[in-house]
Amino acid sequence: MSSQPWVLQFCHGYDGPFLDVARQYAALFEGTPYKVCTVYLTGEPDAEAERGSASDEVIFLGHDSREVRGLKLGAMRRLRQIVAGRDFRLCIAHRFKPIYIALLATRLPVVGVLHAFGVFERAMRRWFVSRFQSRLLLLGVSDAVRDEMRGYLPAWDPERIQTLHNRVDVEAVQAEQVSRETAREALGLPQDAWVVGNVGRLHPDKDQATLIRGFAEALPRLPAGGLLAIMGSGRLEASLRKLADELGVAGQVRFLGQVAQGRRYFKAFDVFALTSDHEPFGMVLLEAMAAGVPVICSDCGGGREVVEGVGRVFPLGDASALADALCAETADSCVRVPERFTDEHGRQRFMAFRYLRAWLG
Template sequence: MTASEQAPGPVQRWVLQFCHGYDGPFLDCARQYAVLFKGTPYKVCTVYLTGAPSAEVERGSASDEVIFLDYSSAQVRGLKLGAIRDFRRIAASRDFALCIAHRFKPIYVALLGSALPVIGVHHAFGDYKRRSRQLFANCLRKRLSLLGVSNAVRDDMRACLPSWPAERIETLYNRIDIAAVQAEQVCREQAREHLGLPADAWVVGNVGRLHPDKDQATLIRGFAQALPQLPAGSLLAIMGSGRLEAQLKALAAELGVSDAVRFLGQVASGRRYFKAFDVFALTSDHEPFGMVLLEAMAAGVPVICSDCGGGREVVSGSGLLFPFAQADALAACFVELAVTRSGQDRVPECLETFSDQAARERFRALGWLSYDL
């Protein structure tokens, strides 16, 4: 039998991942979903709706192929007809088994631009509160399954789409490559030097936009209330920028703790420096998940989190929770950890729940894509 007469080999199957962009945490979100298929028969093609081509992003996507559509935010408002045409062309280019789409716009484009089954991943609350989105999802529900990054996000979607079977709206936690994050994190001394923090101070850390959702006002109030009972020279270090910076600085001055509160601004690759902190505190009101909690835990830093949103699911059993916006309860948490000073460099066992391996096992158990390892 000649080479031309030989039976063709098996057709390579692919998974199409469609992301709105790669800013902030969303590059790692693309990585998280690409590595779900490590060791399986599937290859992954990741498509970014917005954002210019970037070799660094291509490397960070952990995908077999990366495509940049390079639309601007203005171009993907409205009907998004150009994006739908581009997506249709990509979907027809090879044998895709399904599409994983992050956030609502990519879900919309993927459903209208192909006949593929779509797994929609939601990273925030309220994505289906609008009646128009509920109608869209209900009309295309035969091809759509939904994942929330926490049980809190999942339950929010289930409440908005009450006619959907519960098994079509599930949870797949955000996660980190624990070893890779730890390898990236620098030692305490180097971290403090980079951030300009004293070597011997007891430091409470916080990372996030200076925005009402993050509620750094309660953070400052709780720290100010606890400060007389904390070690001498204790500091609150807030990493991030935003429209509330002047207001928060004024609050620190009003409470008489300006000298003890450091506003570090936006720090590139901030998670590299988490070992600078003795305690990490997240005070958000509607945190869908809280990746910074995992990064702090990977650094061996004790964590405190407001008892709401998805953060409680991360911290439960491995850190301290306090009622949202209750500065006195937060102050008590600071004092408790300052007195015990335990846990530094101890990585909690529960962090394995939020690992790539745990996510692969959970995704396979959902049964939304069949494959043999």
């Protein structure tokens, strides 16, 4: 076995935001003696995912989601083989399925990172993690997720259920982002318009209906040429288009569809609005801030924590309050990503967790 100390990072997959999540947690060990091996349970080998993981080694198990239902014995055997070859001190597992596999397949201490609400609604899951409480530290991506977990696991030491907010590599994101002019040209938006931006799948959870209603109410008070640009696709597109037509703003609402590497174009927006009714964190808010765009967010769990002190919060589902917030942002303004959402702050907080210090030595 190698004497080099390693940290195992076990991810369900690298789709959507989870590639950057892997990068965030690998970055926690920069400047330390630890090397990071990132293992993806699902997904075929991918050069871009390998580079984006920012890890010393990346392993793709290549399972299909259907293959890891039930007891997941094949994945457990493979993980045991990986762990047997090196001096792994710790496993960081994202989402419940990798936490489950890591706890059963290894004897490593496990940092389980939860990215969603409702993970412990099932009694069986609460029973399972409680069996392994002595070698498990649970992290929520927001205080809202953490507090929900503590509510489901009241017998746990609160220090075993903590918050580690998602972070953003500000310089890397800004290096990707194109200029306002280039972004508007790419998205087909007029250069002289005042644009409210929104990014997210067209799904009830994202509540773009309130967004459209708030925009329609605010439009007479917004600068001339006001537009709402919604980046994303989903099953509600037809009903949202119908709503915009009923409110008389169909000509001012642009449905941009799914845009590859959408955060590159955030400088196209004059203000960014997130209206979700169920947001564990809200990474797009940080990406908008990195572009210098003012942000507005519904009081929706983790999203409120992201914009607190730097953006505006309005009551969930209140279109009139959203309209007032949009109008308040018509003056030139600019924001920056708060220090608490940077890699360096995340590293300091992570290394300060009491149980983690004991495990890493």
